[in-house]
Amino acid sequence: MDTHVLVVGTSRENQVVIQxxxxxxxxxxxxxxxxxxxxxxxxxxxxxxxxxxxxxxxxALMLLHAMEQDPRCAVMLIAHGGDGNSILHPPLTAAGVxxxxxxxxxxxxxxxxxxxxxxxxxxxxQAPMGITISHGIGPIDGSINEVFRVNPRFEEIxxxxxxxxxxxxxxxxxxxxxxxxxxxxxxxxxxxxISNYSLQKRYRKPDGSFVxxxxxxxSLQIQNNHSYSxxxxxxxxxxxxxxxxRLAESERSKSILLSHLPGLAYRTKYDHDWTVLYxxxxxxxxxxxxxxxxxHNRDICFNxxxxxxxxxxxxxEWARVLPLHQTFTYxxxxxxxxxxxxxxxxxxxxxxxxxxxxxxLEGIILDISDRKKIQHELMFLNEHDMWTGLYNRRYLxxxxxxxxxLHRSFKRAVLAVNLSPLHTASMTYGFQYTQEIIKKVSNSxxxxxxxxxxxxxxxxxxxxxxxxxxxxTEDLIAFCKRISSLLETFLIIEGIxxxxxxxEIGKGTTKDVEQLLRNVLVASEKALQQxxxxxxxxxxxxxxxxxxxxxxxxxxxxxxxxAGEGNxxxxxxxxxxxxxxxxxxxxxxxxxxxxxxxxGLIPPLQFIPITEKTxxxxxxxxxxxxxxxxxxxxxxxxGYSDITxxxxxxxxxxxxxxxxxxxxxxxxxxxxxxHSICLEITESVFxxxxxxxxxxxxQLQSLGIQIAIDDFGTGYSSLARERELNINCLKxxxxxxxxxxTLTDEQAITxxxxxxxxxxxxxxxxxxxxxxxxxxxxxKSNCDKIQGYLISRPVDExxxxxxxxxxx
Numbered sequence: 001m002d003t004h005v006l007v008v009g010t011s012r013e014n015q016v017v018i019q020x021x022x023x024x025x026x027x028x029x030x031x032x033x034x035x036x037x038x039x040x041x042x043x044x045x046x047x048x049x050x051x052x053x054x055x056x057x058x059x060a061l062m063l064l065h066a067m068e069q070d071p072r073c074a075v076m077l078i079a080h081g082g083d084g085n086s087i088l089h090p091p092l093t094a095a096g097v098x099x100x101x102x103x104x105x106x107x108x109x110x111x112x113x114x115x116x117x118x119x120x121x122x123x124x125x126q127a128p129m130g131i132t133i134s135h136g137i138g139p140i141d142g143s144i145n146e147v148f149r150v151n152p153r154f155e156e157i158x159x160x161x162x163x164x165x166x167x168x169x170x171x172x173x174x175x176x177x178x179x180x181x182x183x184x185x186x187x188x189x190x191x192x193x194i195s196n197y198s199l200q201k202r203y204r205k206p207d208g209s210f211v212x213x214x215x216x217x218x219s220l221q222i223q224n225n226h227s228y229s230x231x232x233x234x235x236x237x238x239x240x241x242x243x244x245x246r247l248a249e250s251e252r253s254k255s256i257l258l259s260h261l262p263g264l265a266y267r268t269k270y271d272h273d274w275t276v277l278y279x280x281x282x283x284x285x286x287x288x289x290x291x292x293x294x295x296h297n298r299d300i301c302f303n304x305x306x307x308x309x310x311x312x313x314x315x316x317e318w319a320r321v322l323p324l325h326q327t328f329t330y331x332x333x334x335x336x337x338x339x340x341x342x343x344x345x346x347x348x349x350x351x352x353x354x355x356x357x358x359x360x361l362e363g364i365i366l367d368i369s370d371r372k373k374i375q376h377e378l379m380f381l382n383e384h385d386m387w388t389g390l391y392n393r394r395y396l397x398x399x400x401x402x403x404x405x406l407h408r409s410f411k412r413a414v415l416a417v418n419l420s421p422l423h424t425a426s427m428t429y430g431f432q433y434t435q436e437i438i439k440k441v442s443n444s445x446x447x448x449x450x451x452x453x454x455x456x457x458x459x460x461x462x463x464x465x466x467x468x469x470x471x472x473t474e475d476l477i478a479f480c481k482r483i484s485s486l487l488e489t490f491l492i493i494e495g496i497x498x499x500x501x502x503x504e505i506g507k508g509t510t511k512d513v514e515q516l517l518r519n520v521l522v523a524s525e526k527a528l529q530q531x532x533x534x535x536x537x538x539x540x541x542x543x544x545x546x547x548x549x550x551x552x553x554x555x556x557x558x559x560x561x562x563a564g565e566g567n568x569x570x571x572x573x574x575x576x577x578x579x580x581x582x583x584x585x586x587x588x589x590x591x592x593x594x595x596x597x598x599x600g601l602i603p604p605l606q607f608i609p610i611t612e613k614t615x616x617x618x619x620x621x622x623x624x625x626x627x628x629x630x631x632x633x634x635x636x637x638x639g640y641s642d643i644t645x646x647x648x649x650x651x652x653x654x655x656x657x658x659x660x661x662x663x664x665x666x667x668x669x670x671x672x673x674x675h676s677i678c679l680e681i682t683e684s685v686f687x688x689x690x691x692x693x694x695x696x697x698x699q700l701q702s703l704g705i706q707i708a709i710d711d712f713g714t715g716y717s718s719l720a721r722e723r724e725l726n727i728n729c730l731k732x733x734x735x736x737x738x739x740x741x742t743l744t745d746e747q748a749i750t751x752x753x754x755x756x757x758x759x760x761x762x763x764x765x766x767x768x769x770x771x772x773x774x775x776x777x778x779x780k781s782n783c784d785k786i787q788g789y790l791i792s793r794p795v796d797e798x799x800x801x802x803x804x805x806x807x808x
Contacts, residue, residue: 004028004045005101008036009059010052010078014092018050021097033059033218034195040072047105052078053123054090061123061131061231062220074104077123130154130213130234132170133220157213157236159205170232175202175210189219189230200237212241262286263344263366266302270318270350270358273301277360286344286367288337307333307341322350322358331368343372385457387435388442393458393517396466400513403468412505413476414516415465417445417483418524421497422461434461437494444486448479458517462524473539476502480537499528500537522548550599554607555614557596562619569595570620572627573794576803577646577765577787580779584807587644587678588635589787590628591794612650621653625663629670629677631797636672640804646678646708654681654696655689664703678706680731697726708765713753723760730757734768737788740777751781758782 005025007018009032019027028043030036036059040046053060064075078088085103088096124131133149150162158165160173174182178201185197196218202210213234220229264282269275276294283291293299303311310332321328328348333341348363383395396414403412419441426434438461445463449455454466465483470476480500487498501523503509503516510516519540527538561570574588594602611617625647632645653659667674679700681693697707708729713736736750745751750766757764766778769788778786792803 003047004043005048005050006030006036006039006043006046008033008049008051008063009055010050014052014078014090017092017094018097021092021094022101033062036063046073048074048076048101050076050078050088050101054078054080057123057127057129057233061133061233062218064123074107076101076104079123124149124151127151127153130157130232130236132165132232133229134232135229154234157211157234158203159207159211164206173204175204178202186217189217192219195219203234211236212238261364261366263364265362265364266348267351267360267362268302270322270361273297273303274361276302286336286342286365287334305334305336307335309333318361325350325352328361328363331372342367343369388439388457390442390446390463391454391456393456393464396454396456396458396464397513397517399454399466400516404511404513410468411470411472413467413470414503414505414520415467415476415480415483416458416501416517416520416524417441417463417465417487418499418501418521418528419461419463419491419496420525420528425494425496437491437496440490441487444489445483447486448482462521464517464520473504476504477537484536497528498536499524499526499530501525501527501540502537503540519544519548550606551610553599554594554596554602554610555616558594558607558611558614558616558620562616562623570623571595572624572631573796574631574645574800575787575794576792576800577644577785578791579785580783585791585803586642586785587646588631588800589646589680589794590624590631590648592624592648612652615652617650617652618656621650622662622666626666626670629666629672631800632672632676633670634797635801635804636676638801638804641673641676643804644676644678644706646680648680648710651681651689651693654693660696660699660703663700674704675706678708678729680708680710682710683712694724694726701726701728711767727762729763729765731765731767732783734788737766737768737774737778740774741771745777745780748777750777754778754781754783 003025004027005018005022006028007015008030010018010029015029025047026045028039030039036049036051040049049063051060051063060077074086076086076088078090078092080089085100088100124133130153131149131151132154135148148162148166150165155161155165158173160168165173171179171183178199182199182201185194185199188194189197196216198214198216200212200214202212204210214237216233218231220231261280261282263286265278265280266276267278269277275297277296279291279294281291283289283294287294287305289300289305294302306314310330314330314332317330318328328346331343331345334344336342344365345368346363346365348361350358351360351362353359383391383398385392400414406412419438422434422437425437438457441463442455442457445455445465448465452468452470456464456466458464465479467476467479470479480502483500484498491498501520503520503523505516510519522544523538523540526544527536530536530538558570571593572590573593574590576585577587577589578584579586592604592608594604594607596602608617611620628645628647632643635643635645656662664674667677681697701707706729707727708731709725709727710731711733712730713733730753732750732753736748736753740748740750754764763784765785765787766774766783767787769775769778769786769790771790774788775786775790795803
């Protein structure tokens with residue numbers, strides 16, 4: 001009686017179960033299909049072959065195909081899918097195996113044959129991989145006339161139908177780059193040199209695209225009439241290949257990135273030494289150490305590279321971000337192998353275990369030395385004056401803001417050394433001259449600096465000291481005297497004055513840094529106006545604060561007036577000008593007046609400089625000119641056609657590109673004669689832009705407008721230069737007229753000024769005549785015209801017309 005059972009390719013665990021299930025049978029075990037075929041040929045009493053198809057499906061197919069051709073015994077499969085008694089489903093049990101084996105062995109020969117065919121077809125047609133079986137077909141045989149079987153999955157993978165494949169052969173659809181290797185392996189298989197081979201290759205699909213497959217080809221040892229038989233299994237690995245390609249590209253990009261990284265990539269332990277587990281080749285360039293030197297702390301641990309100042313800070317930052325699963329980012333310095341320091345930027349993250357414990361750290365460290373150098377340079381430029389190297393105003397403002405909340409008992413003060421007279425010196429001697437003076441001042445004042453005394457250059461011609469922790473006001477006065485003592489050694493020789501303003505920061509002092517520095521500027525300007533010596537310094541006080549408040553009020557009101565708003569008024573008074581030859585009024589000077597409800601009547605010397613500083617002189621100046629021309633029109637309409645009107649004009653107005661054209665439009669609008677108009681300018685306008693201003697004056701003269709220099713003798717011009725100027729008249733300043741009351745006629749030079757002006761062809765007007773003695777002197781000196789309180793104070797339009805009417 002046949003009692004032999006052959007078990008193929010199953011596990012040790014399954015073998016134990018099968019032995020328990022079939023105690024009355026003699027069992028043989030084969031590891032693979034080759035051993036199984038040898039056993040089949042040797043065993044004559046074989047009743048059952050039990051094949052495990054859960055592992056190598058190729059062995060199962062080869063055996064089933066062989067038994068299909070020569071059905072000597074029953075065949076059963078161990079498989080995950082399928083129905084019927086001939087299929088055992090894992091996990092195996094002894095009872096289940098015993099029962100199903102008994103049922104299969106009860107079947108007769110024809111039924112066994114059908115069962116084997118069923119098992120083969122179950123695997124062949126339903127397998128999740130492509131399968132072909134060929135008999136006597138070579139890859140380049142062309143049309144296939146013998147048995148050729150293709151399962152649906154193979155057709156799906158390649159895109160070719162069984163009939164199409166049979167007509168063209170598999171070589172025709174193999175990628176040219178893969179064909180030679182496939183043919184060589186297939187030749188060896190046919191020659192019996194190998195029993196199977198595997199290959200990754202590409203099949204060409206009908207649409208021209210290619211699909212990657214993993215292919216296994218094995219010969220079938222079957223006794224039949226075919227010249228040759230083999231089986232081919234293929235799995236679609238296109239997605240895997242794409243993933244591999246992406247991975248390879250990623251690895252290549254990573255390799256390129258790391259090779260060009262201005263630093264290193266790392267993976268370390270989370271321990272005290274930051275033990276290095278991996279470090280890229282950039283380690284050498286960044287640290288000066290070979291990567292191997294840092295690996296596992298062989299020669300040096302990474303912690304020792306970090307400048308000690310940062311070691312604890314870095315540890316604390318890692319401890320903060322790791323529990324939060326945040327990214328670590330930090331900038332610090334390392335010490336390279338040659339001892340030099342290098343700024344680096346590190347970013348990294350933790351690698352965590354199943355229980356959220358930190359396993360390792362990974363990240364990159366980049367060299368940012370160049371960036372830090374530029375950053376420090378920019379910071380230096382941002383906080384320092386380039387010529388002197390001193391801290392600048394921006395830095396002083398920062399320090400003052402940081403110290404703003406210090407206790408009131410901690411005495412602080414700001415002192416400003418004002419050297420604005422250097423501006424005039426620059427016009428005379430040139431820019432380089434003043435720069436050298438500034439450098440000398442800087443070097444001299446530096447000796448006064450201490451931990452409690454900071455020196456800054458806060459303006460082109462100003463230095464500021466920030467003094468802290470002094471005892472009392474006397475200390476500040478003594479400090480000012482030391483400053484003056486240092487400066488006078490070379491500034492007095494150069495003829496340059498200076499003033500020192502002082503603001504003590506304490507109770508009641510503004511915390512607004514801008515306002516604080518403005519206050520000390522005001523104090524320094526007032527000090528500059530004082531006599532030298534002990535009085536070259538000035539403390540900012542309530543009077544100055546009130547003056548600043550008034551200036552702000554005036555500025556605000558002037559802005560509103562210029563915009564056609566506000567409660568204040570800008571109006572004109574007119575002071576008569578008397579011709580000494582005829583003893584008649586021949587003209588008026590228009591004088592601007594400002595009335596503000598909260599401050600009352602504001603003197604011109606107080607608000608005119610504000611209009612020039614704020615550039616409000618442009619819109620307000622137009623308003624003044626219109627009022628003056630309207631007055632002139634009124635006077636002339638009353639029959640006084642020979643009356644002239646003088647209007648004060650600033651350099652800012654003159655240099656406006658459309659001043660002349662705009663003036664002509666207003667003259668035409670008011671219907672007045674240009675010959676009746678005289679524009680008065682001060683000598684100071686020639687300090688800058690001399691050529692430009694003189695050219696404008698020439699254009700105005702060509703239109704018939706008269707030009708007069710106001711306050712002559714106190715400013716920039718000289719009699720020698722008057723010949724070059726496009727002017728018609730000189731108005732002698734009141735200071736010369738006042739001196740006529742104290743000087744003898746022989747001592748006074750006013751007559752000489754008049755004489756020289758006449759020789760230059762200019763008319764002369766004397767201002768500020770208040771006494772008869774002055775009048776008599778001027779008559780004797782042949783002065784042309786006069787104006788002053790002796791004749792009349794400035795009056796309004798109605799009173800001016802009355803004066804004209806009275807003299808006629």
